[in-house]
Amino acid sequence: MPRKVSARLAAVLAATALVLSALVMATPASAASLTQVTNFGDNPGNMQMHVYVPVTHTAKPAIVLAMHGCGGSGPDFYSGSEFASLADRYGFVVIYPTATQSAGFGNCFDTWSDAAKRRGGGSDPVSLISMINYVEQHYNGDPKQVFATGSSSGGMMTDEMLALYPDVFKAGAAFMGVPFGCFANAADYPPTTSKCTGGSMTRTPQEWGDLVRQAYPGYAGPRPPLQLWHGTSDTLVPYQLLQEDIKQWTDVFGLSRTPTSTDTPQAGWTRQRFADPSGTVNVEAYSVQGAGHSLPSSGMAGYAIQFFGLTGSPGTTPPTGGAGCKVTAAVSSWNTGLTENITITDTGDSAVNGWSLTFTLPGGQTITNGWNASYTPSSGQVTATNESFNGALAPGQSTTIGFQATHTGNTAAPRGFVLNGATCAAG
Structure with a gap:
């Protein structure tokens, strides 16, 4: 039979437990966590917003808008991609939006409606800009260091945001996306029969480029560079659309469609770069041999962040100018x-x-x-x-x-x- 603990010993143990409890409660969290934000501003897309702010970051951190694929969510993309761990390393803030609209699939970013194809027209793009403004106002985010990235539907929205808001974004990285303006309307969006993703969508470079120029008429400022990723065995969003994407953005930048360099940064990856006469790379395209509709895979987010120029150390002030x-x-x-x-x-x-x-x-x-x-x-x-x-x-x-x-x-x-x-x- 167990011995009884004396009343005095019990009191000592209880007091010790209280002290330990207090110490635990007083200890600050050692790691950041995903936080949901409500009432972040104008939200015509009825979207949800989560934000990840690393423990160590610069006084005015860069902002990365990271967007999921159809059927996913912001928290899913947070846990299933490497952007949060890279934020811990390099000190930028990540916005993880959740799309709620549907055009055959559920939770897709609206890249098909007329409203979504016009700057300030409404729908998801306006909601996403509200999220960026919120982070700038409440987390001191740097408005000169805003980037977009995403997978599938999120990759499509990356093209969209850079076309509609070239003055907001500094660069983008689209995984398995399509050119801006590819979808005619909701009926043209997968899984229904889609001219865009049906495998035969072709336009001239100027036709693709004109769609971007018409999205923000009269804009004459700098355009954000774009990194494109696609698997050669992708059947849901055919690999051929990578070439259409290249047509669009090289035309927007006034570049030749002949790459200025081609290399293999990792086995199975072919990278083409399209630079202007000064050597600045404005379009970068990765073909991933044998990959299906499954990007980004390990290591790819790091290449995106490097393309953004965010691979300096957090908490330090790099040289400016x-x-x-x-x-x-x-x-x-x-x-x-x-x-x-x-x-x-x-x-x-x-x-x-x-x-x-x-x-x-x-x-x-x-x-x-x-x-x-x-x-x-x-x-x-x-x-x-x-x-x-x-x-x-x-x-x-x-x-x-x-x-x-x-x-x-x-x-x-x-x-x-x-x-x-x-x-x-x-x-």
Whole structure:
């Protein structure tokens, strides 16, 4: 038979339990959680809003609008994608909207109605803009660092938002989407017979481009770059639509449909980049060999965030403007090879803790090996990321990185150096 606990011992145990309970309750949460927001503003799409704010973030964090596919929800996309974990790493805020409309499937983002195809016309796009405004007002979100991404229906809405609100978004990444204006109306939306997703939708580049230009008549400002992803075995949203998407956005940017670079950043991924004469990549398209209607898969969200320029460290102030960083490049060449050393200097007033330096290699140059940084891809627009020993730069401090490369005659130095999203002055 168990022994009785004395009244005195029981009192001590009870008091200890109270103290431990108080300590637990007083301890702040160590991880962020998904939070639902109601009454976020004008909501003609009758949408729901969830937001994820990482524990560590910048004073004015970037905003990523991350949108689910048909039949899903914001919380589903939060738990089933990598954007929240990337937010923890890089310090941006993620909005996870839930669509409630239906055009055959349930919970689809409205990319078919006339209202949704006009700036300020109503429906889901207006609700999404309200969510962005809410985060800017209540979480001090940076209105100059707003991005859109999504899968399937959410990928389609990514194209839509960039067409309707080019002045709001800085860039987008659409997974398994379609060109803006592809759906004629609700009757043209899957799973019913759809001309858009039926496998035979073709328009000229100018016809596709005109649909974007007509969405915001008279707009003459900069357009947000767009990253596109599609599986080659996608049967629900046929792979052929990736080419139509490329037609649309290269026409919007006035670019050739011949890629300025093509590479394989990972096995089974073919990446085509379409850059302007200055080397700025405005359209980037990934073909994922053998993938069906199942994107994004592991690692893809990271490439989207890198495309957005959000891979600096959270909680630090990166250099801003040309005066914040300086880059000096020195090239030594021979026959078909060259060696290049690049010196990066923080000329701003704040420290850089973790950096990514992007630049564009001249045509015909391919990196074969490098030092003091990791380089991806090996040609075209390259991103060099710091090693563990050289990620911190105090104001006035420099670090030197370098690589060997092959060339086909052009031995010029790279151009367009950008450090953590800030354009650097040439040394």
